[in-house]
Amino acid sequence: MLPRDFTEEQQMFRSAYRKFLEQEVVPNIDTWREQGIVDREMFKKAGDQGFLMVWPDEQYGGMGDRDFRFEQIIIEETANVYGGDWANTLHSRLVAPYIDRFGSDEQKARFLPRCVSGEIILAVAMTEPDAGSDLAGMRAVAKDMGDHWLLSGNKTYITNGINSDVVIVAAKTDPENNPHAMGLFLVERGMEGFERGRNLKKMGMKAQDTAELFFNEVRVPKENVLGDPTLGFLYLMEGLAEERLIGACGFLSGAQKAFEVTREFCMQRKVFGKPLSKMQNTQFKMAELRTEIDVAQAYVDQCVAVHNRGALTAEDAAKAKLYTSELLCRMVDEGVQLHGGAGYMDEYPISRMYCDARITRIFAGTSEIMKLIIAREVFAENFVEFVDRA
Missing domain, CATH: 2.40.110.10 (Butyryl-CoA Dehydrogenase, subunit A, domain 2)
Structure with missing residues (x-):
C-alpha cells in the first residue's frame, strides 16, 4: 500500500483511539450484538475522552479541527475491531453537522455541547x-x-x-x-x-x-x-457527498479487515497437505483483491483531501460509495468461499462480516442510484442539450 498522508497529531490520535476501542468495544461487542443495541454509556465514554465529536468548535466542547482525516481514523479503527455496529459516526459526522450548518446560535449552544459529551444521542x-x-x-x-x-x-x-x-x-x-x-x-x-x-x-x-x-x-x-x-430538501442534499464519503471510508475499512482475516485463514488452513495460501487459485484471487483495495484506498484518500478543501462533488462521492460498497461485498463473498464450510459458521468473523456488508449497497443511496448520479457527469452534454430543448 502507498504511504498515507496523516499528520503526527493524527497518528497519535489513532493510537489513543485504538487503545480506547480495545478497552471499551472489544470486550462488549458480542454482548451488544446479542441484545440488539449498543449500551448508551458507550457514547458517554467516548465523549468523555474526546473521541465522539472532534470537529465542533472549542466553545461547544470539541477540538475545533474539521480535518475529515480525524473521522477517517475513527471509521477505520472502529471497523478494525468489528465495531461498525456502533453508529458513532452517524451521530457525530452525519447528523450533528446539520445542527452546525443550519442551526441558529441558540440551537448550537443548546444541543452541540451535549452531543459532543455523548449525553445526547442523535x-x-x-x-x-x-x-x-x-x-x-x-x-x-x-x-x-x-x-x-x-x-x-x-x-x-x-x-x-x-x-x-x-x-x-x-x-x-x-x-x-x-x-x-x-x-x-x-x-x-x-x-x-x-x-x-x-x-x-x-x-x-x-x-x-x-x-x-x-x-x-x-x-x-x-x-x-x-x-x-x-429548504430541508436542499439541506439534506448538501450533506450527501460527505455521507457517501463516510460510507466509502467504512466500506473500504471493512474490505481491508475481511482481507486480513481471509489471508490469515488461508495461511493456516491446510488442503491436500499444504497451506491453502500455496494454491495458485488462492494466490490469484487474493492478489486481485489486494490490488483493488489498494487502488480504492488511493482514490478514497484523494476524495478526503478534496473534501477537506470543500470541493468534493456529488459525482465523485458517488463513485467512491459505489465502488467501495461493491468491493466490500466481493471481498467478503470471496472470503467466505476461501474459508469453505468454516466461512458459513458464525464463530468465524468472515461470516458476520458477510452479513453486515450486504446493506452497504443499499443505504446512503443504492448502487443503482449511484450509477444514475455518475451518469449525469458521463453524459453531461446530453443533459444540457435536453434542458435547452425543453
Whole structure:
C-alpha cells in the first residue's frame, strides 16, 4: 500500500483511539450484538475522552479541527475491531453537522455541547415505508400552527432509533402548493405524540438499533426548526457527498479487515497437505483483491483531501460509495468461499462480516442510484442539450 498522508497529531490520535476501542468495544461487542443495541454509556465514554465529536468548535466542547482525516481514523479503527455496529459516526459526522450548518446560535449552544459529551444521542429520520431513495414520495407533514408546528407521519429503518434523544425529522411543509417544500425538525425524547416502534431484526449489523418512529401530531416549537422550513430538501442534499464519503471510508475499512482475516485463514488452513495460501487459485484471487483495495484506498484518500478543501462533488462521492460498497461485498463473498464450510459458521468473523456488508449497497443511496448520479457527469452534454430543448 502507498504511504498515507496523516499528520503526527493524527497518528497519535489513532493510537489513543485504538487503545480506547480495545478497552471499551472489544470486550462488549458480542454482548451488544446479542441484545440488539449498543449500551448508551458507550457514547458517554467516548465523549468523555474526546473521541465522539472532534470537529465542533472549542466553545461547544470539541477540538475545533474539521480535518475529515480525524473521522477517517475513527471509521477505520472502529471497523478494525468489528465495531461498525456502533453508529458513532452517524451521530457525530452525519447528523450533528446539520445542527452546525443550519442551526441558529441558540440551537448550537443548546444541543452541540451535549452531543459532543455523548449525553445526547442523535438520529436522522428520512426513510418511510413508501419513500426510500425517492424523498419526493415522503408523506410526513408538518403544519404551521403559528407559534409551533404540528408534525405527523411515520419513519422506518432509523439507525439509533431506540437510543436517540434528538431526531432530525424531515417532513413536507406545504404539500398542496409546493411538494418540494420540506423542513427539518428537531424532535426531542419525551415530546408528546413521539413514539418508537420495535427494534427491527436485521440480516447484519446486529448491535445497531434500527427502529420505526411514529409522530402523532407532535407539537414542535418554532425554535426546534433547522433553518428555513421550506429548504430541508436542499439541506439534506448538501450533506450527501460527505455521507457517501463516510460510507466509502467504512466500506473500504471493512474490505481491508475481511482481507486480513481471509489471508490469515488461508495461511493456516491446510488442503491436500499444504497451506491453502500455496494454491495458485488462492494466490490469484487474493492478489486481485489486494490490488483493488489498494487502488480504492488511493482514490478514497484523494476524495478526503478534496473534501477537506470543500470541493468534493456529488459525482465523485458517488463513485467512491459505489465502488467501495461493491468491493466490500466481493471481498467478503470471496472470503467466505476461501474459508469453505468454516466461512458459513458464525464463530468465524468472515461470516458476520458477510452479513453486515450486504446493506452497504443499499443505504446512503443504492448502487443503482449511484450509477444514475455518475451518469449525469458521463453524459453531461446530453443533459444540457435536453434542458435547452425543453
